[in-house]
Amino acid sequence: MTQTLSPFAADILGIVGAVIYLGAYAALQLGLIRGNGYLYASLNLVAAGFVLAGMSHRFYPAAAIIQVVIIAISVIGMARLLILSRAIRFSPEEQQMHAAKFPELSRIAARRLFDSGLWLDAEAGTTLMREGETHGVLIYLASGAADIYSAGKHVGTVEDGNFLGEMTVLQNEPATATVVLARDADYFRIEGAKLRRLGARDPEVRVQIENALSRDTRLKLVSANSRLGRGSPVDPS
Numbered sequence: 001m002t003q004t005l006s007p008f009a010a011d012i013l014g015i016v017g018a019v020i021y022l023g024a025y026a027a028l029q030l031g032l033i034r035g036n037g038y039l040y041a042s043l044n045l046v047a048a049g050f051v052l053a054g055m056s057h058r059f060y061p062a063a064a065i066i067q068v069v070i071i072a073i074s075v076i077g078m079a080r081l082l083i084l085s086r087a088i089r090f091s092p093e094e095q096q097m098h099a100a101k102f103p104e105l106s107r108i109a110a111r112r113l114f115d116s117g118l119w120l121d122a123e124a125g126t127t128l129m130r131e132g133e134t135h136g137v138l139i140y141l142a143s144g145a146a147d148i149y150s151a152g153k154h155v156g157t158v159e160d161g162n163f164l165g166e167m168t169v170l171q172n173e174p175a176t177a178t179v180v181l182a183r184d185a186d187y188f189r190i191e192g193a194k195l196r197r198l199g200a201r202d203p204e205v206r207v208q209i210e211n212a213l214s215r216d217t218r219l220k221l222v223s224a225n226s227r228l229g230r231g232s233p234v235d236p237s
């Protein structure tokens with residue numbers, strides 16, 4: 001091999017490679033990065049490149065083979081991800097739901113989520129959930145609107161672009177309210193058991209789902225607070 005680097009520079013490159021390898025592995029174990037994403041593959045690729053360059057001074061065939069194979073595996077892994085995510089197609093409704101509710105979910109995981117549920121439509125007046133009964137589903141209202149009743153009283157209206165059932169679906173507990181469609185609706189419906197299975201398969205997906213559900217609940221709470229606040233005759237502060 002033609003020696004273009006000084007022994008010192010070669011050692012530094014090798015050490016940088018080792019630091020990147022170890023940093024990537026530590027980040028993986030600490031849950032900071034995903035093992036099946038572009039980042040982990042590219043860190044391994046770069047680390048292998050540095051270690052290989054570091055061997056221009058002292059060449060070890062076994063270590064060189066490992067680096068070359070790691071580079072090849074990383075390239076194949078990234079190419080696979082690219083091909084899979086390019087091949088994935090979404091309907092306009094799925095695209096809209098992905099952007100609005102799960103913007104950070106990979107296209108592959110989002111496809112898996114949509115394939116686990118159904119797109120349905122229903123007429124105004126349809127009861128989707130009953131207070132006190134376990135519905136075990138999550139609904140995303142793509143169009144239409146739903147009235148929310150608690151103890152028989154109208155407490156709010158959920159417009160399109162929002163979830164229904166997000167408060168109890170993961171825990172499989174009784175619904176906190178009754179949900180009746182106020183307008184004809186198109187919606188996505190997925191069973192809680194399937195949502196939990198998707199989350200158990202990939203912790204990153206679980207976090208994205210939990211975040212999306214709690215974000216919706218928070219927005220509903222803010223909106224309910226502001227409605228109650230408008231109706232309140234006294235400011236207690």
Ligand SMILES: Nc1ncnc2c1ncn2[C@@H]1O[C@@H]2COP(=O)(O)O[C@H]2[C@H]1O
Pocket residue numbers: 129148155156157158163164165166167168169174175176177178179220224
């Ligand atoms: N005050 C509210 N405003 C808007 N939506 C609500 C309100 N209370 C309950 N819901 C929705 O009604 C659903 C009934 O089932 P969940 O309790 O699972 O999740 C609930 C929310 O999606």
